[in-house]
Amino acid sequence: MATAAQKRIKSVSYAKYGYIFILPFFVVYFIFSLYPLLQTFILAFHANGGRTNLAFVGLDNFKTILATPAENDFKAMGIHDTFWRYMKNTVIIWVGNFIPQIALSLLLAVWFTDLRVKMPGKGFFKVVMYMPNIITAASVAGLYLSLFGDSSYSVINMLRGCNNPELGVEPLKIITGVWSARVLVMFIQVWMWFGNTMIMLMSGIQGINESLFEAAEIDGANSRQTFWKITFPLLKTIMVYTLLTSMIGGLQMFDIPFMLHTGNVINENIATVAVFVYQMFHKNFAKPSFGYSAAASVILFVITSILGALVFWVQRDKDAMEKAKKRRQQIKEAKRRAKGGGFSI
Amino acid sequence: MSKRITYDDGKGGYQTQVLIKSAAIYFALILLTLICLVPLWILVVNATKAHADIISKVSLIPGTHLFKNIKTLRTNTLYSKFFNPLRGMLNSLIIAGGCSALTVFFSGLTAYGLVVYDFKLKGPAFVFILAVMMVPTQVTAVGFMNLLIQMNLLDSYIPLIVPSIAAPAIVFFMRQYMLSSFPLDIIEAARIDGSNEFRTFLTISIPMMKPAFAVQAIFAFIQKWNDYYTQSIVLVSGKKEQLTMPMMVQKVISIDRSPDSGANYAAIFLSIVPVVVIYIILSKFIIGGVAAGGVKE
Numbered sequence: 001m002a003t004a005a006q007k008r009i010k011s012v013s014y015a016k017y018g019y020i021f022i023l024p025f026f027v028v029y030f031i032f033s034l035y036p037l038l039q040t041f042i043l044a045f046h047a048n049g050g051r052t053n054l055a056f057v058g059l060d061n062f063k064t065i066l067a068t069p070a071e072n073d074f075k076a077m078g079i080h081d082t083f084w085r086y087m088k089n090t091v092i093i094w095v096g097n098f099i100p101q102i103a104l105s106l107l108l109a110v111w112f113t114d115l116r117v118k119m120p121g122k123g124f125f126k127v128v129m130y131m132p133n134i135i136t137a138a139s140v141a142g143l144y145l146s147l148f149g150d151s152s153y154s155v156i157n158m159l160r161g162c163n164n165p166e167l168g169v170e171p172l173k174i175i176t177g178v179w180s181a182r183v184l185v186m187f188i189q190v191w192m193w194f195g196n197t198m199i200m201l202m203s204g205i206q207g208i209n210e211s212l213f214e215a216a217e218i219d220g221a222n223s224r225q226t227f228w229k230i231t232f233p234l235l236k237t238i239m240v241y242t243l244l245t246s247m248i249g250g251l252q253m254f255d256i257p258f259m260l261h262t263g264n265v266i267n268e269n270i271a272t273v274a275v276f277v278y279q280m281f282h283k284n285f286a287k288p289s290f291g292y293s294a295a296a297s298v299i300l301f302v303i304t305s306i307l308g309a310l311v312f313w314v315q316r317d318k319d320a321m322e323k324a325k326k327r328r329q330q331i332k333e334a335k336r337r338a339k340g341g342g343f344s345i
Numbered sequence: 346m347s348k349r350i351t352y353d354d355g356k357g358g359y360q361t362q363v364l365i366k367s368a369a370i371y372f373a374l375i376l377l378t379l380i381c382l383v384p385l386w387i388l389v390v391n392a393t394k395a396h397a398d399i400i401s402k403v404s405l406i407p408g409t410h411l412f413k414n415i416k417t418l419r420t421n422t423l424y425s426k427f428f429n430p431l432r433g434m435l436n437s438l439i440i441a442g443g444c445s446a447l448t449v450f451f452s453g454l455t456a457y458g459l460v461v462y463d464f465k466l467k468g469p470a471f472v473f474i475l476a477v478m479m480v481p482t483q484v485t486a487v488g489f490m491n492l493l494i495q496m497n498l499l500d501s502y503i504p505l506i507v508p509s510i511a512a513p514a515i516v517f518f519m520r521q522y523m524l525s526s527f528p529l530d531i532i533e534a535a536r537i538d539g540s541n542e543f544r545t546f547l548t549i550s551i552p553m554m555k556p557a558f559a560v561q562a563i564f565a566f567i568q569k570w571n572d573y574y575t576q577s578i579v580l581v582s583g584k585k586e587q588l589t590m591p592m593m594v595q596k597v598i599s600i601d602r603s604p605d606s607g608a609n610y611a612a613i614f615l616s617i618v619p620v621v622v623i624y625i626i627l628s629k630f631i632i633g634g635v636a637a638g639g640v641k642e
Contacts, residue, residue, distance in 0.1 A: 014463075014542070015463060015465070017458070017462055017542045018461075019466070021454050021455065021462070021546075022454075022459060022470055024451050024454065025511045025516065026470070028510040029477070029511035029513075031492075032489070032492070032508035032511065033477070033480070033508065035488070036485040036486075036488030037480065037484065037485045037488055039487070039488030040484060040486075040488035043487055108374075108377075111370050111373075111374075116363055118363070118367055123632075125377075126632055127625075127628045127632065128381050129378070130631070131385075132381055134621070134631075135385075135571075135620060135621070136571045136590065136617060136620065137573060138591040138592075138598070141595075142598035142609070142612075142613045143384055143385075143613055146388075146391070146609065146613075147384060147387065155387060158402065158403050159403055163401070163402075195381075199632060199635045199636050203636040203637070223366075248479060248481065251483075252481045252482070252483050259573075259598065261599070262598065262600070262602075263599060274483045278486070278574075278578075280487075281486065281487045282578065282581075290487055290490075293486075293487045297485075298484075300483060300484055301480070301481075304484065
């Protein structure tokens, strides 16, 4: 017989500590992230202008942004055009930075993990290549403005001799040019992020069973064959993961496109959707239009959710799912047989 | 001399091939290193030169004008009306340091709660954290701004620091780490010895989780130091005493036709020195942390 004391000890439950330990996270998350998220959704369906007592306007904000507005509605036309121009910039800059970045990172990752290549100073190269990623984007923008700026005294223009009036060389206008500015942003994005992607891909390659590479080497495969037949197929999942997270990151691209200009006017040729959202709600820009900003945010949210769902789908455990499917089939089969009675042999 | 094994395939020895390949790779790596470092080196060089020298010719040899340039930043009202390097660094340090400490402590606490205890809402709580991990800051920004207006929190450090208590991605990382390398028996042992739950967390699990805590703390610090977006949303009035380093730099670079480019370079230089120093000292940790976070399995 258990004594009363023993019974009491047996019934000690630690469950309440679980709740206590996770409580601060959820309280803060609800106040500072979930509530703002709901607010964003609510604001997306309300009129623009002041901040209180906004009228419910249904899908009007989305219509203005997505569908072509009436020809005499200049304000809506402006919003619509700006959004699509910025969206176009976002896509162009993302594609132009992702393709070279993934190619370069993959090449470097393969080199760094190649058993055959003797390479002293590997650590040094990794440290240097990751370094641009930790530098404040504002400083990076300032640095590149002084290197590739429009003035006659930017480094690139001085190298061309523009600082000497006698030569009469016209300065290059990289920042105000449409495509030159875009290419520069792409370059900066690659410069900042290739080290990060490289390290991620490297840890992916290191996760591949080493004996596969050794077997390939013994069988006489050259580097190219090893890459296309072993590394690349086995790296597919992590590559797709990198692609999708980079897309989500690309939709949020803000700092460099927002800051790569002198003066106070935003460079429209490189402004992204995130800049659109920011401009529409930030106090420092003429008229806050929370409705449009929120509607654009909701559009971004929907796209991000789809991409995020794809990430989970890619990363799902295929073997486990296959097994579960087989088991279900076997159960079905067994049931069918049981029903069929004695007819089957 | 020992015998050298060669795999002769008609294109020269195996060793020669490896040597040629290594040389080519080395060349490419040095080129990339230069691309990474030359912009930063030009920054250092120009930050140490006078305006007249900078605009006369491009050179890669540092000068001796750094302190004069910094002095210009402090005395010329064009800069000093918003740029004060010490103040900016202090402000950034308060924000980044506070965020980093809160993030690590509370993410550890949350992960601990999710791993160690069994309770009804454990599953749903974890699924929730997974689901919100990828919600971008930009999407909540409008609502966040609205919240700040409603709660009268604009131009305050509270909305910059307190939200770091809830960092879903870091909770996720810490949970994975605990599941893989935290022996739960030790908690049982601590209970038998009479330690209460909070004390067990503080004095046993935190020291055991030090590596994970350290990496996440460094990342959180660098990320928050660099977070121009949130800072510029919250600190709308742009009061000089409140500005952080990235915001000050942003104001410097948007000066049209700056009269003293040496001072401009010096401002950018000052803003990156702290992070670069931290990075170089802790680079081993940081690179390891990126690699560990890459494979989220």
